[in-house]
Amino acid sequence: MSDRIHTLSGYFHEYQKSVAEPEQFWARIADSFHWKKRWDKVLEWDFEGPDVKWFVNGKVNITENILERHLFIMGDRPAIIWEPNDPNEEGRTLTYRQLYHEVCKFSNALKAKGVQKGDKVIIYMPMVPEAAIAMLACARIGAVHSVVFAGFSSSALADRINDCEAKVVLTSDGNFRGTKKIAVKDLVDEALEKTSTIETVIVYQRTKQDVTMVEGRDIWWHDVIEGQPDTNEAEVMDSEDMLFILYTSGSTGKPKGVVHTTGGYMVYSKYTFENVFQYSPGDVYWCTADIGWITGHSYIVYGPLLAGATSIMFEGVPTYPDAGRFWAIVDKYQVNQFYTAPTAIRALEAHGTKPIEPYKLDSLKVLGSVGEPINEEAWHWYHTHIGKNRCPIVDTWWQTETGGIMVSPIAGITPNKPAYATMPLPGVQLAIVDPEGKELKGKAVEGNLCIKFPWPGMLRTTYGDHERCKQTYFSTYPGMYFTGDGVKRDHDGYYRILGRVDDVINVSGHRMGTAEIENAINEHPKVIESAVVGYPHEVKGQGIYAYVICDLKNRTEENLIGEIKDTITKSIGPIAKPDKIQIVPGLPKTRSGKIMRRILRKVAEGSFDNMGDTSTLLDPAVVEDIIEGRVE
Numbered sequence: 001m002s003d004r005i006h007t008l009s010g011y012f013h014e015y016q017k018s019v020a021e022p023e024q025f026w027a028r029i030a031d032s033f034h035w036k037k038r039w040d041k042v043l044e045w046d047f048e049g050p051d052v053k054w055f056v057n058g059k060v061n062i063t064e065n066i067l068e069r070h071l072f073i074m075g076d077r078p079a080i081i082w083e084p085n086d087p088n089e090e091g092r093t094l095t096y097r098q099l100y101h102e103v104c105k106f107s108n109a110l111k112a113k114g115v116q117k118g119d120k121v122i123i124y125m126p127m128v129p130e131a132a133i134a135m136l137a138c139a140r141i142g143a144v145h146s147v148v149f150a151g152f153s154s155s156a157l158a159d160r161i162n163d164c165e166a167k168v169v170l171t172s173d174g175n176f177r178g179t180k181k182i183a184v185k186d187l188v189d190e191a192l193e194k195t196s197t198i199e200t201v202i203v204y205q206r207t208k209q210d211v212t213m214v215e216g217r218d219i220w221w222h223d224v225i226e227g228q229p230d231t232n233e234a235e236v237m238d239s240e241d242m243l244f245i246l247y248t249s250g251s252t253g254k255p256k257g258v259v260h261t262t263g264g265y266m267v268y269s270k271y272t273f274e275n276v277f278q279y280s281p282g283d284v285y286w287c288t289a290d291i292g293w294i295t296g297h298s299y300i301v302y303g304p305l306l307a308g309a310t311s312i313m314f315e316g317v318p319t320y321p322d323a324g325r326f327w328a329i330v331d332k333y334q335v336n337q338f339y340t341a342p343t344a345i346r347a348l349e350a351h352g353t354k355p356i357e358p359y360k361l362d363s364l365k366v367l368g369s370v371g372e373p374i375n376e377e378a379w380h381w382y383h384t385h386i387g388k389n390r391c392p393i394v395d396t397w398w399q400t401e402t403g404g405i406m407v408s409p410i411a412g413i414t415p416n417k418p419a420y421a422t423m424p425l426p427g428v429q430l431a432i433v434d435p436e437g438k439e440l441k442g443k444a445v446e447g448n449l450c451i452k453f454p455w456p457g458m459l460r461t462t463y464g465d466h467e468r469c470k471q472t473y474f475s476t477y478p479g480m481y482f483t484g485d486g487v488k489r490d491h492d493g494y495y496r497i498l499g500r501v502d503d504v505i506n507v508s509g510h511r512m513g514t515a516e517i518e519n520a521i522n523e524h525p526k527v528i529e530s531a532v533v534g535y536p537h538e539v540k541g542q543g544i545y546a547y548v549i550c551d552l553k554n555r556t557e558e559n560l561i562g563e564i565k566d567t568i569t570k571s572i573g574p575i576a577k578p579d580k581i582q583i584v585p586g587l588p589k590t591r592s593g594k595i596m597r598r599i600l601r602k603v604a605e606g607s608f609d610n611m612g613d614t615s616t617l618l619d620p621a622v623v624e625d626i627i628e629g630r631v632e
């Protein structure tokens with residue numbers, strides 16, 4: 001625990017050391033892990049390539065640092081507590097010892113199925129312990145996992161399988177989500193019609209609904225582990241061997257596979273977890289994310305388990321069977337650290353404080369927020385009604401690409417300021433730049449957020465397309481990683497994240513590229529062209545507003561809007577369905593053919609004055625038509 005920050009001056013001290021001597025700083029942290037062979041060099045980097053290597057030539061297996069490491073001193077401590085969707089169903093607890101044996105068994109099962117180091121394994125599963133076991137088993141044998149959120153459609157799944165040429169899919173018969181039962185295996189079958197690389201599908205039985213099992217390809221989870229030994233020799237991994245790929249949206253149409261490697265991610269996820277949440281042995285920690293997102297990877301599975309923590313996994317939704325479910329779970333397991341998203345807070349806030357009343361919530365010590373900017377109103381509600389004015393809030397800013405938390409208070413140590421992510425963690429060197437790329441120094445400045453020095457948890461590439469990684473993150477401001485977010489630094493040197501400055505919208509904490517949604521809309525045969533923008537939404541943070549030019553022959557607007565929504569659900573998933581669709585006669589374009597999104601955003605927001613300069617528009621009259629037909 002020597003890496004723990006205990007005081008504010010301790011934080012400043014560590015921060016300064018991490019900037020003055022980054023290699024010594026991270027070597028000290030990394031020394032507390034079990035390496036099969038120590039690294040030769042802490043860091044090699046250049047942001048031009050980009051080419052970044054941490055703990056060069058170090059050999060390690062991340063699961064030994066989770067399993068073997070904790071087996072002897074705390075094998076009986078709960079590693080994962082699982083709470084099912086239905087509160088009347090019995091939950092499950094896996095101790096570190098049980099987790100060790102389950103991971104070993106499944107590792108052996110994967111190997112028996114021919115999965116080898118470097119093979120890609122898709123995990124398309126509900127929030128059950130087996131999903132975490134699957135991730136760890138892949139890591140144990142050196143296979144690369146790519147978790148696909150189980151709410152994504154079959155085409156989104158197929159795209160990801162094809163992109164990484166996966167060999168195996170791990171899935172379930174169905175998923176429980178609130179009152180719904182989703183036929184997940186059917187979606188997999190549909191996806192596999194569009195792919196050719198999958199050799200094996202392993203199906204975890206969850207809902208017991210009927211599924212079709214394809215002979216020679218599909219096998220039940222319980223059958224595949226049958227008779228497998230419960231120990232397994234962990235593969236020797238290089239520090240820079242790929243650990244996982246996680247697909248995320250950017251400003252272009254195609255989701256990109258963010259690649260994380262072993263050593264750096266291991267060191268960074270544990271270090272940030274322990275410090276930000278001030279986790280102490282014996283605490284019960286709960287992050288409500290889904291493992292399909294980076295938050296689930298780093299702060300349900302890897303970070304907490306590396307730290308020997310007890311991590312809760314919840315299968316359900318915040319409002320089932322009622323809006324008090326989160327708080328019932330907090331009391332039931334005496335949760336000490338609770339980590340959720342602003343959209344969940346706002347959704348629950350809409351139900352008032354009555355659902356909270358039956359619960360004490362007195363076990364809570366730390367509250368966390370992630371995924372999007374938390375507005376002051378929601379911050380205060382969270383602080384007052386959940387934290388009872390006694391729990392610090394850690395507003396954690398980070399991204400799929402950063403692997404772990406970058407800007408955040410250290411719980412109970414960094415003084416809070418509502419809606420501010422406050423200060424960078426040790427090792428994180430931020431820069432605020434103006435549009436020309438000039439760094440804005442000093443306090444009270446606003447601009448684009450960049451990072452000018454490598455940190456161990458950073459992405460190494462985008463899978464199969466290194467040039468894309470370079471273009472997206474390292475070319476806008478040469479020599480720096482560009483986050484895509486706007487930021488302001490105030491008089492106290494505190495950071496406030498202002499949201500995306502690119503064509504990415506953040507709906508309920510989920511990143512979506514406007515181009516990705518437009519592509520999906522354009523798949524409808526009657527659609528001629530479309531433009532999608534985000535607009536402020538009370539619960540979701542941002543809502544999706546789509547402007548669509550259609551061929552209306554033989555169709556009513558209403559029918560078409562319904563069909564367009566279905567097309568999007570099929571192509572991406574229900575989370576990408578626009579809140580508002582407006583059929584328009586044309587789109588505001590410049591003479592060079594660029595859609596002026598600025599105008600579309602204004603209309604979507606409902607602010608019509610101050611449209612800015614429309615003189616460069618090809619057809620200024622189209623703006624009037626759009627305003628007139630605006631969807632309330």
Ligand code: 6R9
Nearest residue numbers: 370371372373395396397398399400497500
């Ligand atoms: C971890 C995660 C990343 C984008 C990021 C930013 C937004 C995340 C935030 C936040 C303000 C916070 N974001 N946390 N904005 N305050 N505390 O969410 O990863 O899904 O890749 O999204 O989310 O815009 O750029 P990811």
